[in-house]
Amino acid sequence: MFHKGLNQKIIVDATKALMEQEGFPAFSMRKLAEMLNVKTASLYAHIESMEALFTEVGLSALRDQWDCLLSAIGEQHGDAAVTALAESYRRFASEHAELYKIIMQMPTGNDAVLKEAAAMTAEPFIRVLADYRLSEEQKMHWQLVLRGLMHGFVSEEQAGYFSHYPVSVEESYQIAVRCMIDGLHKEEGESNGR
Amino acid sequence: MFHKGLNQKIIVDATKALMEQEGFPAFSMRKLAEMLNVKTASLYAHIESMEALFTEVGLSALRDQWDCLLSAIGEQHGDAAVTALAESYRRFASEHAELYKIIMQMPTGNDAVLKEAAAMTAEPFIRVLADYRLSEEQKMHWQLVLRGLMHGFVSEEQAGYFSHYPVSVEESYQIAVRCMIDGLHKEEGESNGR
DNA sequence: CTCTAATCCTAATGACGTTAGGATTATTAT
DNA sequence: ATAATAATCCTAACGTCATTAGGATTAGAG
Numbered sequence: 001m002f003h004k005g006l007n008q009k010i011i012v013d014a015t016k017a018l019m020e021q022e023g024f025p026a027f028s029m030r031k032l033a034e035m036l037n038v039k040t041a042s043l044y045a046h047i048e049s050m051e052a053l054f055t056e057v058g059l060s061a062l063r064d065q066w067d068c069l070l071s072a073i074g075e076q077h078g079d080a081a082v083t084a085l086a087e088s089y090r091r092f093a094s095e096h097a098e099l100y101k102i103i104m105q106m107p108t109g110n111d112a113v114l115k116e117a118a119a120m121t122a123e124p125f126i127r128v129l130a131d132y133r134l135s136e137e138q139k140m141h142w143q144l145v146l147r148g149l150m151h152g153f154v155s156e157e158q159a160g161y162f163s164h165y166p167v168s169v170e171e172s173y174q175i176a177v178r179c180m181i182d183g184l185h186k187e188e189g190e191s192n193g194r
Numbered sequence: 195m196f197h198k199g200l201n202q203k204i205i206v207d208a209t210k211a212l213m214e215q216e217g218f219p220a221f222s223m224r225k226l227a228e229m230l231n232v233k234t235a236s237l238y239a240h241i242e243s244m245e246a247l248f249t250e251v252g253l254s255a256l257r258d259q260w261d262c263l264l265s266a267i268g269e270q271h272g273d274a275a276v277t278a279l280a281e282s283y284r285r286f287a288s289e290h291a292e293l294y295k296i297i298m299q300m301p302t303g304n305d306a307v308l309k310e311a312a313a314m315t316a317e318p319f320i321r322v323l324a325d326y327r328l329s330e331e332q333k334m335h336w337q338l339v340l341r342g343l344m345h346g347f348v349s350e351e352q353a354g355y356f357s358h359y360p361v362s363v364e365e366s367y368q369i370a371v372r373c374m375i376d377g378l379h380k381e382e383g384e385s386n387g388r
Numbered sequence: 389c390t391c392t393a394a395t396c397c398t399a400a401t402g403a404c405g406t407t408a409g410g411a412t413t414a415t416t417a418t
Numbered sequence: 419a420t421a422a423t424a425a426t427c428c429t430a431a432c433g434t435c436a437t438t439a440g441g442a443t444t445a446g447a448g
Contacts, residue, residue, distance in 0.1 A: 003412085003414065003427075004427080005426095006426080006427085028403080028405085029406090030403080038428095039429080040404095040405080041408095041427080041428070041429085041430095042426075042427050044405095045425080045426060049405085050405065050406090104349070105353070107354045108353070108354060114357070114358075117355070118355055140359060140360070140361045141365060141369050142366075142369070144347070144359065144370075145366055145373070147346070147350060147355070148346040148366075148367075148370060149342060149343045149347075149370070150346065151350055152343055152344065152345040152346015152347065153338070153342035153343075153346065154346075155342075156341060156342055159298050159299070159301060159302070160302060161301065161308075161311070161315060161341070162338055163308070164308075164309065164312065165334060165338065171335060172335040173342075175336070175339055176339040176342060176343070178377075179339065179374060179376075182380065183372075183373030183377070186376065198395085199395095200396085222436085223435080224434080224435080224436095232396075233396070233397060233398080234437090235396080235398085235399095235437080236396050238438080239394080239396075240395095243437080
């Protein structure tokens, strides 16, 4: 049985499926090859290394996240758009916890990949902040602030540090997001788009 | 050469040193054994497994963090205490980036360990929030909010997602912390320690 | 001074990622 | 149609990894 029609896209998609199913730490080239009814060595005709594969998987997952966030924002603007972004950000991360881990582990090392990943991550936040009367520099700051908050919340939650708390984590998240929105308005008021 | 006086504390300390020096992913039992002038197998007389070792290392790192944060807060109160906590949180994470990764990777699985880790992580935040006129439930929410923000910021920074930005990340962090403090005061005003 | 328990070693196992080189099939040029 | 070329997948092997079993050596208790 030769020429089974293997290619990079098939391998990347299978890797994503395997990781979502068994978890990121349990992944191995052997299991991936078994899943594709192929010997492990055959994979190396289409990918350079496992690390390179992880990069491709990360970029693919990042595109999934990008789609999810942008479609959640839709045609909304201002506070509603921020709220929608925050809600969909947390939902994507919890529904694709393993892929989310890869996204966060990916950019170490390769600078070109880092820039592509950073741009894709930033876009939904840039879009949502466009409606606020802030300078470009302020928007940049608030982009980092929003991303930090959302990622941090999701990350602590996934690590398990927020379990066993006698309060609704969902509600905590909403408090945080509302706090950010208040902060955005305060900043708008203090310096009218200087 | 027998009976070299190996014990768990020595192994844990050496692991921390090795990780801080060469990074978390580069760690191996071989290197650890070499560092201690011992064969790899000998380590297993004092630790159950590598994962168990990681747990001990994580708890030890968490104690280091606990010391660092509490001494930074010192006798300060209110907004000054929150600011000091935020500043020291970010500093500890950047000075001990590899240990910080372990802290965040540790609690998966073992529930007893998770509770100990969660309690130790929470304490500095609980102390800082004690000065605000808020209900216990509100304090709980804001503890999660503050932790989420600080961790998220630090984590994105370490992953590399905040590099190549034409603004001072330090300043972004201060904006975020000030926003949180404003939020705390607003919450105090709306419901006087209900 | 002997017995026991702890300590450390040698040796081996199985899983892992990765590479080299050969066999087989598809594609292209004649 | 057929020969030359390229792509695809395989077998086999290597070195590294964490981990375990069992034996040799040493320290401390009776």
